[in-house]
Amino acid sequence: MLRERKRDYVTDLAVWAILSGPVLLWDGPADGGSWLSVGVGVGALGMAILVHRAWPLAALGIAVALSLADSRELYTVSYSTALIALGFFAGRRLAGARPALFSFAGIAAVGLVITLTAGAELWEWFTLVITLLFAVVVPWLIGRYARHYAQLIRTGWQLADRMEREKHTAADRERIRERSRIAGDMHDSLGHELSLIAVRAAALEVDPSLNRRQQASAGELRQAAADATAKLRDIIGILRTDGEAAPTVPSDESVAELVERARSSGMTVLLHAPGPLSGLPRMIERAAHRIVQEALTNAAKHAPGAEVDIRISMDEEPTLTVVITNAARAEGRRLPGIASGGTGLVGLDERVRLAGGSLAHGPLDDGGFELVARLPVIARLSPALEAPEIPGAAGPAPSTSARELSRARQRVRRGLVQVIVAPVSVLAVLGVLMFAFQFYVQSRSVLDRTQFDLIKVGDSRADVETRLPSHTLDGAPDGLRPEPAGVDDCVYYRTKKYDATPVYRLCFKEGRLVDKSIGVDVPDENRRRDDQ
Known part of the structure; x- marks a missing residue:
């Protein structure tokens, strides 16, 4: 400073x-x-x-x-x-x-x-x-x-x-968002795996062919899986952020492979599908996988031992429809201590909405539970993710910085135009005013011949000026004979409004008129002779 x-x-x-x-x-x-x-x-x-x-x-x-x-x-x-x-x-x-x-x-x-x-x-x-x-x-x-x-x-x-x-802020924000997505995927995937482990441990815990020590070990395993699920939910919950887009599951596991793993854990799962879901948009395929995964996890938690029926179909729109139904929990089958975060269906609903589809779920009259998801194969963005439309705009609205830069450029262009246009405009106006004033002076500098004849040499200047026009010419026109020697000053008046010559010349000395004449152009040869 x-x-x-x-x-x-x-x-x-x-x-x-x-x-x-x-x-x-x-x-x-x-x-x-x-x-x-x-x-x-x-x-x-x-x-x-x-x-x-x-x-x-x-x-x-x-x-x-x-x-x-x-x-x-x-x-x-x-x-x-x-x-x-x-x-x-x-x-x-x-x-x-x-x-x-x-x-x-x-x-x-x-x-x-x-x-x-x-x-x-x-x-x-x-x-x-x-x-x-x-x-x-x-x-x-x-x-x-x-x-x-x-x-x-x-x-x-x-x-x-x-x-x-x-750019740096966006990169940091994207890294945080990606970590949150990975955390969400970890919760969904690991939570599903831990639920299956708990289902297997619960089955061993009530297996009559095992002795009490083995059943107690199975119970401890089931409780450990439940505790791990609860801790996982608490840790991942801290990393989740509001308004996140639907995460993409990094695994390439298909729905059929997911169902097969659930069956191997002891669940009874029926799958009715027209075939592999390959060839669908990536987001739709991952959303279908996530729907089935969440449904199996909820069935393992809340209705262990119940049969789960999965039906996947494709209509002409085309829309992929996933209907998952599980029967009521079997009598005597219960998995105490299995943690439930209560947000699985909420997150699933958001994923389906962002994929452009709809989700419906609820209990059945027989005590079971049904989940129905419809996903358009031609994916549509959720209205919340679509860019807002601006009436009359051909593209997205410019940013504040872009508008500031545009205004600065406009000021520079306007300033450059003003530097050129303003002086030219003022000169044009002055030219018009000067032409009008010149016309006015010409009309006011004409001396009438009668008044000129009435003026006599020897008259006082004050008397002479009473007979003169309001304006004089600005000096002698070019080509006139020289002024008389010894005079104080001479004034000139037009004989006609638009003629430069001849002119009336009045010369004064010590306040008296000493010379009056009608000045005319002197030919060049005479002018040279006078100069000699």
């Missing part, structure tokens, strides 16, 4: 020295000025540089005031560099455009008042506006363009940094 301040101080001192150079060169005694004007100018510019970072418009106002004090037309060699530099700084540092535009309009209005108050020609005000345009407004527009371009660069880097952070 301290280094940046030192750099700013050095930069400001260098700018002050550069802006003070023209004042020293053109306002000093050697060029008709005075050291007082140099001191005032250099001191005022120092004040402008001192405040230009915090109040850029105030600094610009100081430079404008110095220029107006030196010339009503605003253009001065001494302060033109200051106008350009401070105008650029104002555009570079001001966020809004309205304060600057109001200030420019105020400068033009003040210049008009000064011109009218001083009784000067309106052409001086046109010169002031043109100087204001090119020495102040154009640098201000360039400064705004530089500001917007810097914002675009900064926004681009911020977007890149944000995207990099979001």
Whole structure:
């Protein structure tokens, strides 16, 4: 921070020295000025540089005031560099455009008042506006363009940094989600295996062919499996997160192999299927496997010894339908201590929903339990996972960062257009105004021949001016004879509205009319003879 301040101080001192150079060169005694004007100018510019970072418009106002004090037309060699530099700084540092535009309009209005108050020609005000345009407004527009371009660069880097952070965050989030999925699969798979172990141990525990010690060992094995299932549920429950998508079981085990393992553990399972489920979408195949696995696990827990009937069919839509029914628990068959988390069917319902299907389950009248799942073979995403549609949008809605970058680019393009279009537009308006004013002056600078004849040499200037039009020509037209020697000044008037020559010339000396003539173009050869 301290280094940046030192750099700013050095930069400001260098700018002050550069802006003070023209004042020293053109306002000093050697060029008709005075050291007082140099001191005032250099001191005022120092004040402008001192405040230009915090109040850029105030600094610009100081430079404008110095220029107006030196010339009503605003253009001065001494302060033109200051106008350009401070105008650029104002555009570079001001966020809004309205304060600057109001200030420019105020400068033009003040210049008009000064011109009218001083009784000067309106052409001086046109010169002031043109100087204001090119020495102040154009640098201000360039400064705004530089500001917007810097914002675009900064926004681009911020977007890149944000995207990099979001990329790392997304990777971390995906790793956590994948761990949660693996944890869910572990719970589903290992829970199923432990339930089958408990079923086998329970069967051995009540087997009359075993002695008491063997039955007690089988009971301990069954209790250990139940305790392991409960601990597994508690540990995995911590790793589960809300709103997770349906996990994909990493195992390639088929439904038939799953049923065969259940049979080998002592369960009675009937499978009615049209054939292997190969060729189905991966998500549908895994969902069918998960449905059968959860149904067998629940049957082993809650209805040990009961027959389980699994029916898998395919209709014409096509939709895969899985119907699993188990009879009521056999009398005397009970597996005490088997843990049940109560979330198996909830998770199964979510998996089926995410696969685009539906799940129904409930007890039967005879005490059994039935589960029915319908899975569309042409998988449809759940509405919760589908991207929201935006009316009139051809694609997904842009992110906040993308919108910020787009707005920054639009500001840069708009600033570049303004740098070109604004001066051209102002010049066009000024051109129209100057043409209209020129037309007005022409119509007001025509002297009537009768009034010209009534004017006599020797009349006082005050008497002569009562007969003259409100406007004169701006100097003598090209090609006229030289003015008489020794006169104070001469004024010229048109004889006709749109003709440059001939003109009426009235010359005064010491407040009296000393010469009146009708000036006409001098032929080139006569002009050369007069010059000789």
